[in-house]
Amino acid sequence: MTVRIEEVSRSTYLLDCGQDATYSLPQVAYLLIDDQPVLIDPGSTSVAAELLPAIGDLGIDAQELAYIIPTHIHLDHGGGVGYLAQRLHKPKVVVHPKGADHLADPTRLVRGARFVFGDNLEETMGPVLPVPRERIHVPEDGEVIHLQSRDLRIVFAPGHAAHHIAIEDNLTGGLFCGDALGFITDAMPDTPFPVGLPPFDAEAYVESIDKLAGLSPKILFYAHHRARTEVKALTSRLREVCITLGEIIQGAIRDGMEDSRISERVVEYVMSFSSVSDLPLMVQVGISGYVQYYRSRHSAS
Ligand SMILES: [Zn+2]
Incomplete structure (x- = not known):
């Protein structure tokens, strides 16, 4: 694996x-160079191991990473x-309060991941190591991390x-934006x-799209893609797809369709604006959570 390095914005x-x-999952991490360098979305252990020499190529000692x-x-x-936190002695790991316990003890996290990546996920992704508790920082929504030349604001x-x-x-x-603004x-x-x-x-997903689009970012840094500047077009298209998917799935559930048939219907919809013959893994497995969400709402009503 060679890591391609590109300056996509100032010191980014x-x-x-x-x-x-x-x-076949594209993996993109971001390094922010500042008095306290920051690494965002380092990926699996296998990917993170490849990032260390790439960080060195940018003239940064990985041991100096702050976050x-x-x-x-x-x-x-x-x-x-966890791999990085055990190898590097300085960086704090900043993680949402609901994620902190699972980084300190990844047992349940790995169990859940097998649903997506299969039983042999460690062969590709490497081992999932725990993060020492004292290295975890749990921010509040809106908390700001002050660096010399920039402020980073954490938005739930x-x-x-x-x-x-x-x-x-x-x-x-x-x-x-990680995966909050689509794949x-x-x-x-x-x-x-x-x-x-x-x-x-x-529902929370659409609320988050509105919340993030409302910040009027100039650039979106995607974790499985690249930096994109057509922020309005991308966020409103994503919102539209979410609403349509919700309508398709809820209609199918009301019609008494089985999950496999609902998935076929969603795939037909995706194929209507895509020329790909094979849907990426993330899109395929991404349908199941949608169906499950609307099924549980349907049975609760
Ligand atoms: Zn994800």
Whole structure:
């Protein structure tokens, strides 16, 4: 795996680790160079291990990293945080309050991840190591991390996961959005797809889209994609897809359809604006959380 390094904004470097061979999942981390360097979304242990020499190539001693911030604790964003925290002696790991316990003891996190990545996930992603408690910093919504040349504001953004945060950077006007603003593939570059891994909250997801779009970021830094500046077009398209998906799925549930048929219906809808023959893993598994969310609401009503 070679890491492609690109300066995407002022003192902001995209570290593109490419796609892994098993899940074909593109992995992108970001390094912010400042008096206290910050690493965002380091990915799994396998990816994080590749980032260390790339950080060195940028003239930064990884031991000097001050903060590591996974936007959420899914293994493709934060699975390597424990590995980094054990290897590097300084950085604080900033994580949503609902994610902190699972970083300190990743047992349940790994169990949940097998649903998406299968039983042999460690073969591709590497081991998931615990983060020492004293290295974990749990922020409040809106908390600001002050660096010499920029302020980073932590914005809670639940929906994709209850433990999802976004990070607003006042130096660049950029927003590190993790998976909160959809999953974009090169085959569907103008349509971010909402990924609903169970337990997914479709209503909170749309509220988070509105909250993040309301910050009027100038650039979106995606974790599985790249930096994009068409913020309004992308966020309103994502919102539209979310609403349509909700309508399709709720209609299908009312009609008494089985999950497999509902998935087919969603795939038909996605195919109506995409030319891909095989939907990416994230899109395929992302449908199940949507169906589960609306099913539980349906049975509760
Ligand atoms: Zn995720």
